[in-house]
Amino acid sequence: MNMKKALIIVSIFVIVIGVFLVASNVYAADQAIDEETESKIIEIKDNAAKSLEDYQEKYGSNVYGTVAYILNLVRIYSIPLCFLGIAIGAIYQYIIGIRKLDTLEKGMALIVTFVTILIICQILPLAFAVFVKFGRG
Secondary structure: HHHHHHHHHHHHHHHHHHHHHHHHHHHHHHHOHHHHHHHHHHHHHHHHHHHHHHHHHHHHHHHHHHHHHHHHHHHHHHHHHHHHHHHHHHHHHHHHOOOHHHHHHHHHHHHHHHHHHHHHHHHHHHHHHHHOOOOOO
């Protein structure tokens, strides 16, 4: 029974996000891309390329620089995603889990999992930098 509720909640969540995405795509398609927007997109692309080149220069290798750049992006984007997972786990534990103990345990498992993933994603770039600095001589 609770699996049905979880499936319904997830389905509603996906549908709501889908509606917002479709609405924003239709709105964006209706709007013409002007020169200012195009220049901002090019500027963002150039900044990303420059940042990648900076990492490659700093680490002295294309491979190590690219890995460090990717790990930095993972570090940055893991924060909101893990907080979303922690919030979902809290909903399972404190709202849905009031009536059902198995959902309570599932919520706690989600919270612990996402906190662990968050910690790993935050420490991994530091560990890589230490490894590259001291590990390869």
